[in-house]
Amino acid sequence: MSAEEQAPAGDGGSPGTVRSRRVVAGRVRLAVAVLLGGGLLWAATATDSTWGALPGSLDGAAGTGSGASFVRSASLVCPGWPGGDGEAQQVQVRGASAPAELGARADVGDGATLEAPEEGSAIRFPSGGAPDALEVDGGWSTAAAGPDAAPGLVAAQLSLSAQQGGRGLAHTPCRAPAEVMHLLGGGPGAGRTEQVVVVNPGADPVTVTLEVSGADGPAEVSGGTGLVVPPRGSAAYLLDALAPGVEAPAVTVTAEGGPVTAHLLERQRQGSVDLGVDLVPAAALPGLDLVVPALPGPDHGGSGSRSLVLRLHAPAEEAVVELRALTPRGARTPEEPVVRVPAGSTVEVDLEELDDDVLGLRLRSDVPVTAAARLRVEPTSDDPVVVETTDDPGVSSSDPDDAVTTAAPDGSTTTSPDGDATSASPDDEATAPDLDEAGTTAAPDEDGTTPVPDEAATTATPDQAATTATPDQAATTADPEPRQRVVRPAGELAWVTATTLARSPVGTTLPGDDLTVDGRAVTASLAVSVVDATQAQVVWLGQDREVTVEELDLANDTTVLVDVPAGAAAVWVRPVGVAGIAAALHLSGVDDVGPYLGAATLPVVPWTREPTQVLPALP
Template sequence: MSRAVDTARRGLRALRPALPGATRVVAGAGAAAGLVWAATTVPGALDLAAASGSAAAPVARTSLATSVAAMCPGTELSGIPGVDDRRVDGRVEAVTGPEDLLPVPADGAGRARLVGDDGTLAELTARPDAVEEDLPDTGPVLLTADGALAPAVTATQEWLRTSSDLRGLVTTPCLPASSDLWLVGGGDGPGRQERLVLANPGGNPVTATVTVLGGAGSVAPPQAQTVPAGGRTTLLLDAVAGTEAMPVVHVVADGGGLHATLTDTWLDGSTPLGAETVVPTAAPGTVQVVPATVVSGRTTLRVAAPGEDEAVASVTLLGPKGPVATTEDTVLTVPAEGVGELRLPDVPDGVYTAVVRADVPVVAATLSTVGDPESRGDLAWSVSAPVVTEVAGLALPDTPKVSRTLHLVSTGGASTADVTLVVDGEERTRTVDLLSERSTDVDLEDASAVWVRRGSGAGALRGGVVSTAGRGGSAVLSVVPLEPVAVTSPVSRSFPMP
């Protein structure tokens, strides 16, 4: 894939926006109006204010987020009894977003920090701010924020290894907990392992039901795993689905939310073929968009159909000039509660958006490989991304020799996005116009964080970040989706009964 990395870099340099100095992020009038407005009375509804004899003052239906918790998996290759731990020497970075991302000022005190098993690792104190620390040897890392520092805060962990037994660049965003998660990754190659890491940010134990789907349906009976409060549980997927060529993992949490990741490592004899940690895909839907797919000599789309009906899915590749024409097969049939794969069309090497459309809800991801299949290499899983409706952000750890690009796309209509990079503590913002079904790249050189705020337009805005290091046969890469961050939270209008 070295040609793909080099070609992508040249294209990205050509597309690189000329970022001005620190400027204010200006949201579209419609977006600003959608964030805060006065409460209104629904005709025919019971007016509790009138019943109490009190006149109700206008009440905002949204307010700034006041509490945020997100989990990082920590060192993924440790914590399984009977399996040797692998040291990765990773780092975790947490960032707060600029004030301009917030619809109203965040007044008062606030606190944001990274917490490990042994206590606080680092604290954030201002906007914008960034802190970075080594990953603990064991256990997850919790990002917690409250008060004035809760809106627009996020974190990312990353490690880079090029040793004889482990090779890869692994970038993982730290995400809030959820109760229903889908993870696409792994395979059955010799020496290939998948580790499922379940992390619990809550104060009570959570039970997770883990199901693995494959080409012929469910691979094994669902397994129950208990995740301790504030801790994590790691499962070696090979023990459940060691011979499955196309595993897709479904995690359902009971009693609270969980953060889940799937780490895919490959060592064929003495040849390391890559590593990647996969975060959950977007929720099942009839349209899935993988915004940053690195297409090389062989790039594969994997699709799972969770429901009781088989899925017929088609894939379209989008580039800067729109849909890419091809005469190759772009349709696959996926069995009910099963998984299917399709090799993506042979197109010029580069970074594309893969749009999957199906007749029933599906989940999707793409797999890209780097290097000669008979020598050392790396692999990258790109998962379908959620729509950015407000603000999305990603912390960018300061890993030596790693370069990054942001890949944005708008589907179903045009959109605008305000992209803010934080470089040496300074904000650099510009508005990016996105035509429908076309992609745009932004160079993230020297940035410690990237923030994307949706502007105007009717399209669905999504993004992904491609990170690379090295060139030619020594190249490694990692791809992550651009994840929404909490800026506001809904509030309800209520009055005491008379």
């Protein structure tokens, strides 16, 4: 089916035409020209730097350079979720291998693997396919693939809870490890906690240094050097223990001895009111021209008041940054179009006047900077509401018993595959009881005998006695009975991080159509932002391995929203031509307590590599 929409001109922008055409693409085989001698290099370039012709696409899409070839292995790391006291966050990880329609080598080889090393669980899935979710108890996980499935490999972690004290939604694409990362998020104030979560997927210990900057410049950090992360293990460090009270913090993570991944886990509460959670990945390395993809627009996140803030960080030198908003109607200029950021400091810019539309941001600076943007939705009221609940603290379409409570680190916690630090918590008893066991223990005729006094004591209340009259009746206690409780309305928050405009595919997995909160569906949309007019192709992979390709015509300085089709398990966006793109995934839902929001910048996927140059030995 096809649709055309003419977008009117916006402030400072020209009219942009968005043309989308959705087709089900057939399998595309890459043409390989095999020549002799020097022509072999040309053959590799023609095969690996172009992506094959898709229906309605432009031939010769942008490659990465002469002589590039597909990556032969890929490993993406998902951070897990260090738990807090009484918190029951459900964590799922999904992966996907790129289909042939993206130009990858699908339908051959051994496929890819999702693995949670600390928990000993794994799922294999075929090239060009997506597995069911891997449920994890809060530990980190990986997605790994060999030559056939490495190009275009994607994975993401979904964290979700409705339980008071940890309520919120976070969608975090899994990323390749690096040696230097910049984390932007969090802030001072009662009820706000941040943890720097570092994962070392390698076989050797890694030493990490954490530096913190804020609105007042570099902060004094206590115990931020010589931090050892064990091999194939993780560590979590409380930001307040490292540098308490820093306004608008930015954390620089530097690893020695091997690459790691780093994320900032942020929780906000005010008394008994939950104000949101997010698991923020590293922003782009400091650069001169960056884009912050769009956050969810005013149609998402319920009816609470919203605040939209951009945080800028100039790690080395004073920066002068020019801002431009990229909207569906073209470019818009903020009230504060030029921002000065002192060296080693952060600055926050209020974008409230722009929060009437979906928008990305272009940042141009005279010296390298990095950035992230935060959306916060306030509770709709201060008045308590009455909601029905069960003893099950998790929220998902999956088995409620998968929700687990883990211990929060005090200062820091390190875990390794043979350690129990992330799961051996005294708070585990606070999770929902196994009602099957509770019901059968006290059943008087389970073994034809009368219960001993201790067992009889478990049926002392009239209600319990009534449910244990027969084994069949006892079995009915396995389903928790709804009960009413009084709670205060909750808020929510979401971050998106700056990125460079990508000239190769970006992508992520999706949570699935069956994701619900309180029986209500969580909706998903894709936002694609560009600076220069170009074309892009959106490749959707269904859980049934059906592939759908959607084509976009994108005008200068625009952001376009694309609906996620039913059954989609993963998405890739690739530019067609020489101009780059940036994209973000939005998730939103609502229950009687308040909104759920998730947003994530789509990272560049493993794709091509430059061949190692071999030089003749000199005599």
